[in-house]
Structures are given as C-alpha cells and as structure tokens.
Amino acid sequence: MDSDIETLVLSRDGRSLLLLGCWNQDAPGGGSYAIRGYVGGAVEDLDIDASTGAWIDNFRVVLGDSSGTIKRVDFSKSPPSVSVIGRLQGAVKSVDISPSGDRLVALTDQRKSGSESVAAPVAVIVSLKTNEHAYISLPEGASAAFWRGDQKIILEAGNHWIIVDTGTAKVIERRLRPASPAPGNTREETRCNLAGSASVYVIGWCLKSGQLVKLDENGGMSVIANIPTKDSFASVSVASDLVR
Template sequence: MSVDGKTQTDVERCSADSDIEEPVLSRDGKSVLFLGCWNKDAPDGGEYAVKAYIDGRIVQLNMNASAGVWIDGSQAVISDSVGTVHLVDFSESPARVSVVKRLESDVRTVDVNPSGRDVVALSARKEGSLGTGKTYAIVISLQSGSEKQVPLPERASAAFWKSDDELVVEAGDQWLTVDTATARTIDRRPRPAESQLSSRAEGHCRLIDSVDAIMVGWCAEAGRVVGWDVEGKASTIVTVSEDGSSAAVSIASDLVADSIN
C-alpha cells in the first residue's frame, strides 16, 4: 500500500483476520480507513472495529461498519451495520462521532459529493407487508440531516457522485448516470467486460469511483484499475497484479485526477 507516497507492506494489521477487511483511502492518499477489522481482544469474544491511519498514528473506533468515505484527511462518513450514518472526526482524541442520519436499512456504499455538502447512501429499503426490497440513492445533507430519496430504475450495488447533482450507479450489467433532481437516467452503458483487458479474464469490472467524469472500475481478474471517459474509451490507471481476485482496492481520487488530466 502507498500512503504519504511511501510504499508500505502493512500500515496496520488487524488483530485477527475477518475476511472482510476493506481499505478506504482519502482523496489525497495520506489517510486510510480499514473497515471490518475483527477485534478479538474485545469483551464477549470480540467485535468489529474501524481503524484509521491518520498523521502517522492509528485510531480505533469500535463500530461494525458497512461502508465509509473520507471528506478530507481527518473527517469521514461511516455507515454502520444497522443503517446509521455517522460523521467521524479523527483529528480529535478520542475520535468525535456524531449521527448524521438513522436510515434503519442496509447501506451498501456511501460517497460525499465534490462540494462536500451532501452524502449519498445506497440503501435497500423494505416496503409493504411482504417486505419487498427496493434500492434507493438517499441524498443526505451533512449540515441539516435532511434527506431525499432517489429511486433507482434497477437494483444497484454501488453509487458515486459524478458531480454535485449526478450519480454514477452500478446496476446489474450496466453503469447508469442518474440525475438526483429528477431521478432520471441520463446515460446508460454496458458494464465493462474484463475480457477486453485480458484474454484470461471472464468477469466484469466493478465500479469503485467517479473522478472528473471518468468512471473508475476495479477489474479484479485482470488485476487493473481502469478509467473510462465519456466516450467509453478505456485507459489503465494502475496494474496491481496479473490476477487481483482476492485483493481489496481503494483509490485516492485526487491523485487519480492528476494522473488522467
């Protein structure tokens, strides 16, 4: 992992392997969250925790997190396993945690828009007596906590801000651009097949971010982070390995923006 421009084999090792550890880099690449650490030394046999690497120190937060994103190098938005969205300030000791919104639903991804005013939480909410699940992009004001539900045309697995008003959404075998004001899908393109990158690869690339209108995907079997421009032209941002099927990947969006501009 590269943090502060230095290659490090381990920034912090979880006390026990939970098989779901997920890194989340800040925009400048200088801070990192580790979601899904298992703290085996906690009472009652252990608990999940979040660990943050910031300013050369490790801060632990006892929380079973489902998703997280940095606002800057010290503040992050983290959703927990029961659908509560938190604002965490790691610059304070201990870290200051405040509740932004209690969604009480499964939150799959969170992302903060370029202005830093709103967070989008991709949430599956149950409706009706049969508990039918529908997926929404829930736009939440970080200042007031007010929310707006944007129904998505198809079940989605990830959503990231393309601009302050538009989202890029991974839904099945497609990547969609959705206007949050109207909930209208304004662009639809096939989810990229990894076979376009490597003859050995068979799967599809997974959407992991949107940077300056570039859709960024992690193509695990090909071991590459790839960007697609508005015309669909692909360019490899970095090759991680020949096969990264078991890797968990996060990008520093500001550094990616510098590399593609």
C-alpha cells in the first residue's frame, strides 16, 4: 500500500474486513485494489476500481467507484466473481446495505433536469433481488447515508442528521449533529460525523476529540471508545451488530 487514502470497511458482525486503496498511485499503470480479510480465513486481494463499499454478508460486498458504477463482488468464489448491478450519473460517495441484505442505498450527485453543470445529491435505492432503482432527492451537502432498519435511511447534511422514509421519500426527523468537547479546551465543542447505524443507535465519529459515540432514540449520548489521532483524514468503520 503506498497511498494515504485507504478506506476500511467492517462487516456487520466484524468478522470480515475490506480495505480499499491505491497501489503505485503516481506510477503509470497504477490502479485501485480491494483487500478482503476474514477471521480464521485467508486474505484475498483484487485489482478493482472502488472508493466505497459495504458488506452484504461475510463473503459478498458491494463496491462503488468515482465513475458511478456499483459492483457486487463474491469472495466465496475463486477467483472472486464481479458483476455490475448499477451505473449512476455521478460518483458514488457512499453505499450501505439494509439489515435484511436485500437493498442498498447509494449516495451520489445527479445533474438537475435541463442543466449540464448543476448537480444535486440523490439517494439511490437498489433492490439486490430485482435490480429495481428508486431515486430520492436529498438536501444540499448530503455526505453519508446509512440504513435505519429496512425502511428508513439516516444521512448527514450540513450540521444536521436527517432521517428519510424510503417509502414516501419524505424527511421524518431532523436533528442537530451531536457535539464533543475539543481536546485541551472543554469550552469548545466540535460536531461529530455520522459513522453508522446500529439497532436503536446512531453512531458518531468525533474526530477532534477522538471519541466514537452512540446516540439512542432520545438523543442520549455515550462513548463507545476513545481513539486519539492527529490524522485529520482519519475515518472509522463500525461492526454495527456488536453495538449494544
């Protein structure tokens, strides 16, 4: 690995790990890779364009790339099988799989009707059984989307976390992003980023304080772990089934 843009993705039960990144980033012929590891199993690697991903189960993963292509990779086969399940207009910013494992939500920017330059964020709901696509327009600045059960998604937009009903495409809840004290100055607070969704909890990553937190349905916040870092680009991945 010779780039500084690796992305780590854990499966829901934490037994499978996916690492996305670049090799020979500045050299001719360089490309992207995906490395998959499994508890008790072998590590496998795959040359494939991907900037974001999510696990369907411990062997199958969905990947999105900057061209807007969504692929499904099955690591249970040798070599891993790759199939295209969707092509979007814009780059895939994030993907997440519903708890039932039969739908995905992909966040992208889509050009507005009649405009070649103005794009707006859209959540694309894709059935992994029928490949049917549904589109939900999102607020400006939407940067991450995760499932809340099988019918709702939660997304980050500006200083808010917003819950959308995928059946009606309506916003049903809007809450201010939680804040965490900045290190060395308890009077200063910084907003936490949306990092995942687990059962009744929403997961937040408070980079400056190094706190991984969970929020219940009433807004109560507790710290899952303290992960101090000086890396301003640090990110986390959460095995959502293990959050209690």
